[in-house]
Amino acid sequence: MLLDLDGQGPRHRQVYRALRRAILGGAFPPGSRLPPTRVLAHESGLSRNTILEAFEQLRVEGYLTARTGSGTFVAELLPEATLVVRPDDGRGHRPGDGGSPLPLSTSARRLAELAPRASRLTWSVRRPAAACDFRYGAPSFDDFPMTEWSRIVARRTRRASMRRLSYGPPEGSEELREALSRYLTRSRGVRCDPSRIVITHGTQQAINLVSDVLLDRGDRVAVEEPHYPGFTLPLEARGARLVYVDTDDDGLRVDVLARRAPVRLMCVTPSHQFPGGSLMPLRRRLELLELAERFDAGVLEDDYDSEFRYDGRPVACLQGIDTGGRVLYAGSASKLLFPALRIGWLVIPSNLVDAFVRAKAVADTGTPSLDQLVLADFIAEGHLERHVRRQRVRNARRREVLLDSIDADLGDRAAVHGARAGVHVVLWLPEVAAEHEPAIRRICLDRGVALYSVRSSYRRPPACVGFTVGYASVDESQIRRGVRTLREALVSLDLLR
Numbered sequence: 367m368l369l370d371l372d373g374q375g376p377r378h379r380q381v382y383r384a385l386r387r388a389i390l391g392g393a394f395p396p397g398s399r400l401p402p403t404r405v406l407a408h409e410s411g412l413s414r415n416t417i418l419e420a421f422e423q424l425r426v427e428g429y430l431t432a433r434t435g436s437g438t439f440v441a442e443l444l445p446e447a448t449l450v451v452r453p454d455d456g457r458g459h460r461p462g463d464g465g466s467p468l469p470l471s472t473s474a475r476r477l478a479e480l481a482p483r484a485s486r487l488t489w490s491v492r493r494p495a496a497a498c499d500f501r502y503g504a505p506s507f508d509d510f511p512m513t514e515w516s517r518i519v520a521r522r523t524r525r526a527s528m529r530r531l532s533y534g535p536p537e538g539s540e541e542l543r544e545a546l547s548r549y550l551t552r553s554r555g556v557r558c559d560p561s562r563i564v565i566t567h568g569t570q571q572a573i574n575l576v577s578d579v580l581l582d583r584g585d586r587v588a589v590e591e592p593h594y595p596g597f598t599l600p601l602e603a604r605g606a607r608l609v610y611v612d613t614d615d616d617g618l619r620v621d622v623l624a625r626r627a628p629v630r631l632m633c634v635t636p637s638h639q640f641p642g643g644s645l646m647p648l649r650r651r652l653e654l655l656e657l658a659e660r661f662d663a664g665v666l667e668d669d670y671d672s673e674f675r676y677d678g679r680p681v682a683c684l685q686g687i688d689t690g691g692r693v694l695y696a697g698s699a700s701k702l703l704f705p706a707l708r709i710g711w712l713v714i715p716s717n718l719v720d721a722f723v724r725a726k727a728v729a730d731t732g733t734p735s736l737d738q739l740v741l742a743d744f745i746a747e748g749h750l751e752r753h754v755r756r757q758r759v760r761n762a763r764r765r766e767v768l769l770d771s772i773d774a775d776l777g778d779r780a781a782v783h784g785a786r787a788g789v790h791v792v793l794w795l796p797e798v799a800a801e802h803e804p805a806i807r808r809i810c811l812d813r814g815v816a817l818y819s820v821r822s823s824y825r826r827p828p829a830c831v832g833f834t835v836g837y838a839s840v841d842e843s844q845i846r847r848g849v850r851t852l853r854e855a856l857v858s859l860d861l862l863r
């Protein structure tokens with residue numbers, strides 16, 4: 367038998383291809399024995415090593431099996447048969463998925479129960495936004511100083527040294543931690559130095575790190591009601607026992623929590639309760655810290671948007687008045703700049719830094735360094751504070767237009783909560799039963815106005831209609847149109863005259 371060599375490239379590759387073709391073409395059927403390598407070498411005028419090399423490649427790829435003492439055989443099951451792409455089996459298994467899925471962990475099963483649809487866990491915009499989109503969380507992308515940002519990106523990329531292109535410190539780049547520590551002390555009254563900061567992938571990773579470091583399965587964690595699902599879902603999935611504590615106009619009801627059994631961690635949004643909007647006054651902040659001391663608990667302070675404060679100066683954070691080393695302060699670039707940056711920061715009591723750095727290292731070995739360096743320069747050169755100042759003025763104007771429009775179009779049929787800070791308000795329609803909400807949203811959406819229910823932040827769904835209204839990315843004329851459209855929808859459903 368002469369091998370049909372194609373003359374391309376190294377000899378052993380030619381032999382490999384010739385044999386593979388012969389096997390697939392049926393000249394050597396599955397299970398048949400191949401001629402000895404010595405014979406093939408002699409017949410083709412090639413060295414035996416060349417033939418052996420090709421045999422070895424075919425063996426590792428699964429075309430051949432060698433049986434000691436009896437020679438080399440064509441495999442009964444050729445690799446092509448195992449690599450066949452099966453069509454979708456209609457049960458959601460896509461080609462290549464194989465049979466039944468691997469068994470899920472307890473935490474993944476719990477998450478599937480808590481958030482049955484994956485969409486509950488994605489913050490991304492799935493469909494094209496409506497012309498007037500009151501989506502919560504989107505900052506104004508049009509206002510972002512892209513020219514400055516791109517200039518820094520280009521400069522940092524051009525200057526990236528070999529050291530920079532290797533793994534960075536898991537806690538984050540020194541430059542960013544330095545720039546942030548100055549910024550946070552100045553603007554938020556955070557007590558920190560760079561060594562106490564760990565850079566995270568947004569606040570979302572901060573909550574995961576805090577549970578890794580401070581919580582065991584079954585530990586009790588106090589969360590606010592209403593609450594931020596981005597916190598409650600991962601906590602519950604990891605086996606924490608959530609203790610929902612009501613909030614009022616001053617934030618979390620510390621007196622209510624004080625009557626419950628001790629918790630290991632309290633998650634709070636004291637500077638702008640999410641989504642309700644209240645601001646925790648100093649007196650209650652001190653009570654909360656005292657209770658943390660009594661419970662021997664940590665406090666996770668989520669300070670996600672309080673740079674935007676409209677009546678008076680921003681309120682100093684809880685961490686700044688903590689003398690007991692109990693507060694873990696979480697901040698994020700998501701509202702200040704843009705969420706896709708996925709950069710946040712945790713300011714940690716000094717005696718916990720090592721534990722957090724270890725947790726961050728094993729979680730992901732660190733946040734992408736180039737992005738961190740760009741943000742460091744952006745802060746150090748003053749762009750962040752300039753941007754925040756400008757945004758505060760623009761957001762204040764949008765907020766005013768929103769409040770005026772609600773007043774003009776809905777009057778005392780609407781109640782607005784949480785307008786003193788941040789980039790959203792909660793708009794309640796106290797006289798309209800919650801069952802009408804889907805119809806109202808549908809009519810508005812048909813007219814190009816997207817509204818979002820506040821329900822997902824409530825454990826016990828509210829009885830009346832409530833919307834979380836994000837206004838930072840909606841221009842003023844659209845805000846007016848949006849509220850008018852809501853009014854029209856209510857009138858058309860006979861819910862307002």
Ligand SMILES: Cc1ncc(COP(=O)(O)O)c(C=O)c1O
Pocket residue numbers: 503567568569570571594635640668670697698699700705709710
């Ligand atoms: C209450 C709250 N905390 C934190 C964040 C920021 O999360 P991240 O930094 O993961 O984008 C948000 C953003 O929507 C939020 O609403």
